[in-house]
Amino acid sequence: MNFQLKTFNELTTTELYNILKERTDVFVVEQNCPYPEVDGKDLQSYHLFKEENGEIIAYLRILPPGVSYPELSIGRVLVKEDYRGQKLAQQMMEQALSYITSELKETTVKIQAQHYLEDFYRSFGFEVISEVYLEDGIPHIDMLLKK
Template structure:
């Protein structure tokens, strides 16, 4: 049950299908938030995920600088409900940040975080750089990590 990190064109059809299914389940269904989940940024991104018996249980989308922001970014971060509270989210974010710093050679990371997760992201060094605002009816803040 290890981590996989792939560019878009390295994903198998079934991996792509499963990650889009899980992202939709979390961000559209679980959060009761109708929005365009497939936003056109996946082909330019890296996809970090962990599987358990072929099921994607944790995921983040790593966006190089210039895709969403001037800085590199991390988005679509989730751990499946039944796997939460086991430290997987911390592992996921650490691996995402390591890839950005060591492989993409970026030092600044900008994210759009759900407001209730500010403390989690601050534990990795992110600082809040905006007021709380509604994005798809969910309170968010912009946060920046500078190394």
């Protein structure tokens, strides 16, 4: 699958720059949603990503318990627009969940998901634990996975 998993300190400056660029392109520009993308949580997170030709084409971050929620969480899940429809998000989530259970020994994962992705996350066993609410003008739900 050629995904890389690194802590913040293991990222090269170029990788970090490309990750932040792609997250901004997707979550701020593409979704027309101004919000503080660089939120201070990256320093404590694990970064799972796939590069092609020097570009980040798929990315997510794993946040240890206590960073966003009492539970471990996954966030900033993205696939670059030109690469969507190739099952990269599914492969990346499978790898992330495998790492979380086998290496981090965590059995509960909480996410804040865009509402339209509910079925995608349900396919991994996540269950809705909140009503739909607006976060930065976009409908979201909270979901929980217990293994």
